[in-house]
Every structure is written in structure tokens, then in C-alpha cells.
Amino acid sequence: MDEGSTKIMTYTSHYSVLKKECLDSMYADWEESNEENLLFADLTFGGGGHSLAIVERDKRANLISFDQDPDALANGRKLIKEKGFEDRHHLVDSNFCHFGEVVKGQYQELVDKCGGFSAILMDLGVSSHxxxxxxxxxxxxxxxxxxxxxxxxxxxxxxxxxxxxxxxxxxxxxxxxxxxxxxxxxxxxxxxxxxxxxxxxxxxxxxxxxxxxxxxxxxxxxxxxxxxxxxxxxxxxxxxxLHVLSEVIPQIIPLLKINGKICVISFHSLEDRIVKHEFKKIEKNSVDSEDEIYEVVTKKPIVPGEVELDENPRSRSAKLRVIKRVSERKVKNKYAKFSTVK
Ligand SMILES: C[S@@+](CC[C@H](N)C(=O)[O-])C[C@H]1O[C@@H](n2cnc3c(N)ncnc32)[C@H](O)[C@@H]1O
Incomplete structure (x- = not known):
């Protein structure tokens, strides 16, 4: 559907799963920072619950959201306009497997201004709608x-x-x-x-x-x-x-700035297995790198608490995993810093 389409449609409201956990994680290293501009991405806009919360949380936040569903996009354009976020929140009609090329083609200036992405979110699968x-x-x-x-x-x-x-x-x-x-x-x-x-x-x-x-x-x-x-x-x-998920993770990793994170919410074991495997592989492959070092933040996935499960039983299978780009590798050997061997 084209921008400005007049198709009448009501978008079913969607409960944003693990919203607080995602937002806290995405903002963890930025709230206290003195960066003038922050750049986030939400590859799965859906009902916009996560996206709008990201933009609302901090006036310095810019956000690029993706969705491929015409109903989600029509509803999203309306919401962004109503909130007056058009200057900072960009909604793209595309499969997220094209994220790298779309960003390079349309948003490179914004990426350069912000020095890379502070955090990228994926809330996989279909929406309640x-x-x-x-x-x-x-x-x-x-x-x-x-x-x-x-x-x-x-x-x-x-x-x-x-x-x-x-x-x-x-x-x-x-x-x-x-x-x-x-x-x-x-x-x-x-x-x-x-x-x-x-x-x-x-x-x-x-x-x-x-x-x-x-x-x-x-x-x-x-x-x-x-x-x-x-x-x-x-x-x-x-x-x-599953194919687009495996394709997109290696594509978005190099777009993170230091302390930047990728947060992925999955809903079944097939997705979760891919996320876990890709994150581990990225962490392992970065062992010898001087400047592109990644660490898995969630050794065990974050899952919804009792309150959320009560409010939204559909979230019972959700798992959130996070990987972070770090400036230096954690010292794994607790005695290494005392070592005198040169
Ligand atoms: C679980 S919902 C996201 C809900 C959203 N986080 C919220 O709070 O309302 C997933 C959304 O991502 C979209 N989506 C899933 N896979 C996609 C893909 N490969 N490319 C673009 N959008 C995708 C779906 O159309 C759906 O609207």
C-alpha cells in the first residue's frame, strides 16, 4: 500500500512483549551519556509499542523502524503523525533482510551524525493483528x-x-x-x-x-x-x-557503535536456536579482533515475569537475548591482571 492510502482498517492492539526489559537494555549505556544524538532501529514495528516507547524515552533518540505488513505500516504512519515524531521516527516499508542496503542508501547521513546505532531491536514473528x-x-x-x-x-x-x-x-x-x-x-x-x-x-x-x-x-x-x-x-x-533471521544478524552487527546492542525477542525454539547460535558465533569470531569485540550479555535469555504472563498469556514462550559491542574484552582469568609475566 502506498503512503497516504485511504484504506480503512483497524489495527488490532498488540501487547508489546518484554517492553521494559528491552527498553532498559537498549538504553542502558546511553541515558547517562553526553551524546547529542542517538540512533536506534526497530526491525519489527508491528503495533509500534516498542518503537514509540523508544522515541518517547529520550528527546535525543532517532529511530528507523521497518515492517513489511501494509496494515502495520498504515497504522504506524498515523501513529507517528499523531505523536508528532515525524522528524525523528522513520518508518520503512521493507522486509528487514534489506536493512543494510536501505540504511546505506537512505539514512547514511543520519548514521554518520549519530556515529552508528546505539541499539537494534527485533521482536520476531507475527503480531496479534x-x-x-x-x-x-x-x-x-x-x-x-x-x-x-x-x-x-x-x-x-x-x-x-x-x-x-x-x-x-x-x-x-x-x-x-x-x-x-x-x-x-x-x-x-x-x-x-x-x-x-x-x-x-x-x-x-x-x-x-x-x-x-x-x-x-x-x-x-x-x-x-x-x-x-x-x-x-x-x-x-x-x-x-528463519532464513531472513539468519541473514539479518550478521548484516546489522557491524552497524553498532561501541556499547551498541542487538536485542532479539523470539517466540519458538527454532528462532531462539538461531539467535543463540549466531550470537555465540559472533562473540567467538571477535576474539582476535582489535576493535570489533562483541559479548553476549544474556547467558540465559530474559523471559517475562509473572505480572506480564498474567496480563498477556501469549508472551509465555518469549525469550529476549542481547549481544553488545564492547570496547575491550573482559578479563576472563581472574588472576591475569596480577600476572607479572611479560
Ligand atoms: C511481533 S510483531 C512486533 C510487535 C511490536 N514490537 C509492537 O510492540 O507492537 C512483528 C512485526 O514484524 C513484522 N515482521 C516480521 N518479520 C518481518 C520481516 N522479515 N521484515 C519486516 N517486517 C517483519 C510483522 O509484520 C509484524 O508486524
Whole structure:
């Protein structure tokens, strides 16, 4: 959707997960600093909860936010205008895998003025809006075309319907197993392959019903809908969620200034594994570097406390990991500083 579009849409409010923890972490080294300008990025604007809090917290803060969802962007432009943040808050319509090139092409002057990024945030996955806005095809609770594209006005992104009806049975099984950790992936892929011979599978209800009958009877009507894992797997495949995550972390690391941080909130073990692995690799590879040294701040991930879990049960699987660019490596050996050996 173009800027200024008049499409009428209400964006479902989204509870910003681990907001205080993220903000405190992002600002930790800057609040007391005498820097005149700070630069932050939020690669997943969504409902704007984290983004607006970043800009509100300090008048020196500039922020570049990304999202690829037309609804989030339309709502975001309105919010930024209402708050009067247009001078400091820039909202970009793009997949965050292009962050490096967009920043270089459009915001290099701002980066130079601020001396690099003070902190970059990613709050991964889809927002409440995607599930609550039934016609987007993310939810098995509302009957809708099987779409699941976050970037819903981009015809180059294959829809879930395309995947379900064109991928081979073996590919479908792999996706359900890898991205959904679905125990009945083989059965579901086989059933899809049979069913689409008669008629393409087009809607969320058609797929959810098919999956239900691939589950043993005693598991069909439990607390967790049998279609949950299949829908998660398809969503990840449609939006290449794991691929873009692995791609973007090494891309944004060199953009940090000293004391700059990357904060990532993930919602399932597949994402968290990638973040943990990439952070460890970056820390390890920087061991011999003179000036680009990174340290993982969160040896264990930060998770929501009881109050947050009460307020928003959807946050129960959230994990926040943080990596920081430091000026010098911590002395690991506690006796090293007393050593007289030259
Ligand atoms: C969990 S929500 C973020 C919520 C936000 N932090 C808030 O407080 O409202 C994730 C958002 O990131 C967007 N998103 C996910 N992956 C993306 C990607 N690769 N590129 C751009 N935007 C992405 C989604 O469209 C969604 O709006």
C-alpha cells in the first residue's frame, strides 16, 4: 500500500512483549551519556509499542523502524503523525533482510551524525493483528483464503495456498516436520497430496479439517488445535522467517557503535536456536579482533515475569537475548591482571 492510502482498517492492539526489559537494555549505556544524538532501529514495528516507547524515552533518540505488513505500516504512519515524531521516527516499508542496503542508501547521513546505532531491536514473528484479522489466513479459527503473507500486497511472495497445492509431498512433510515439529507430518502431507488431486485446498477451514483427521481421535479435540503446528510451519515457509533471521544478524552487527546492542525477542525454539547460535558465533569470531569485540550479555535469555504472563498469556514462550559491542574484552582469568609475566 502506498503512503497516504485511504484504506480503512483497524489495527488490532498488540501487547508489546518484554517492553521494559528491552527498553532498559537498549538504553542502558546511553541515558547517562553526553551524546547529542542517538540512533536506534526497530526491525519489527508491528503495533509500534516498542518503537514509540523508544522515541518517547529520550528527546535525543532517532529511530528507523521497518515492517513489511501494509496494515502495520498504515497504522504506524498515523501513529507517528499523531505523536508528532515525524522528524525523528522513520518508518520503512521493507522486509528487514534489506536493512543494510536501505540504511546505506537512505539514512547514511543520519548514521554518520549519530556515529552508528546505539541499539537494534527485533521482536520476531507475527503480531496479534495477523491472528485477529481473520481474512489474512493466519488463523484456523476464521474461515479465509489460505494466504499468510505478512507482505500481503507483494505478489512475488507465494501464499500458503500455493505451497499447499504445488509443493511435493516430500517437501510438505519436511516443512511440517522442520518448521512445525509436527509428529504427524508424513500423514498430513500424504492426505494433502491425495485431497488436492480432487480439488485444490483453498481455505483455512479446509486445511484445519484435513489436519484434524490426520490426528488420532483422542488428540483431535484437546486444548491445542491439531492444526496449530501445520499453520505455524506454513507461515514460517511463506515468510521465510528463519532464513531472513539468519541473514539479518550478521548484516546489522557491524552497524553498532561501541556499547551498541542487538536485542532479539523470539517466540519458538527454532528462532531462539538461531539467535543463540549466531550470537555465540559472533562473540567467538571477535576474539582476535582489535576493535570489533562483541559479548553476549544474556547467558540465559530474559523471559517475562509473572505480572506480564498474567496480563498477556501469549508472551509465555518469549525469550529476549542481547549481544553488545564492547570496547575491550573482559578479563576472563581472574588472576591475569596480577600476572607479572611479560
Ligand atoms: C511481533 S510483531 C512486533 C510487535 C511490536 N514490537 C509492537 O510492540 O507492537 C512483528 C512485526 O514484524 C513484522 N515482521 C516480521 N518479520 C518481518 C520481516 N522479515 N521484515 C519486516 N517486517 C517483519 C510483522 O509484520 C509484524 O508486524
Amino acid at each position: 495477523h491472528f485477529d484479522e481473520g481474512n489474512r489466513g493466519f488463523s484456523f479459527r476464521v474461515d479465509a483464503p489460505l494466504d499468510m503473507r505478512m507482505d500481503s500486497d507483494n505478489d512475488e511472495v507465494p501464499t500458503a495456498q500455493h505451497i499447499v497445492n504445488t509443493y511435493s509431498e516430500i517437501e510438505l512433510e519436511r516443512i511440517f516436520k522442520e518448521f512445525g515439529e509436527e509428529k504427524f507430518s508424513k500423514r498430513i502431507a500424504k492426505k494433502i497430496a491425495e485431497q488436492r488431486e480432487e480439488k485444490p485446498i483453498e481455505t483455512t477451514f479446509e486445511l484445519a479439517e484435513l489436519v484434524k483427521y490426520c490426528y488420532p481421535i483422542k488428540l483431535r479435540y484437546g486444548r491445542i488445535n491439531p492444526a496449530t503446528k501445520t499453520f505455524q510451519a506454513l507461515r514460517i515457509e511463506v515468510n521465510r522467517e
